[in-house]
Amino acid sequence: SYELTQPPSVSVSPGQTARITCSGDALPKKYGYWYQQKSGQAPVLVIYEDSKRPSGIPERFSGSTSGTMATLTISGAQVEDEGDYYCYSTDSSGDHGVFGGGTKLTVL
């Protein structure tokens, strides 16, 4: 079955740029979405359709896709950005959803 691959963890200092990648064969054809999840809470959408930012999400969050790799970039990461980040997309048919394994972002 289709898989999305993320690094298990990323660590940056406050103010640095954090980049989280997500690799999947169908990403050139299917949109990628990024979710932030903090402990005990439901996920929050931070990027949709590869690079669009929902209202209320800080401008420091951005997304891009190149080939089979989607990237979430947090420019000037802040302590409050710590949490787990998941990419989401579908297989090439568009019928089956899939989440990446999640990346734990540490900002300290």
Next chain:
Amino acid sequence: QVTLKESGPALVKPTQTLTLTCSFSGFSLSTSGMRVSWIRQPPGKALEWLARIDWDDNKFYSASLKTRLTVSKDTSKNQVVLTMTNIDPVDTGTYYCARLTEGNWGQGTLVTVSS
């Protein structure tokens, strides 16, 4: 304003069938393009996509769970129901319903499978 809320039993015995209901407002699942998905998350683990039902009643399931899952909708009640058969302790976790591409999620409901 779109809201979704999951409901169902907090404790289920192994081999039983789990039935979860997603009650939503702010949209109609009879409107073209609308979709609702089910996702689960075992304690301390990653999100897992389970199933999706579309406005036209098309249904899609995780390949690894498709023999155990059934999703249905009641458009008049604004509800989506997920059933999972032959429950096992590894099915313990928080179950969410969501409109994934719009970023609308329920609060989740914790299901524990134990005898």
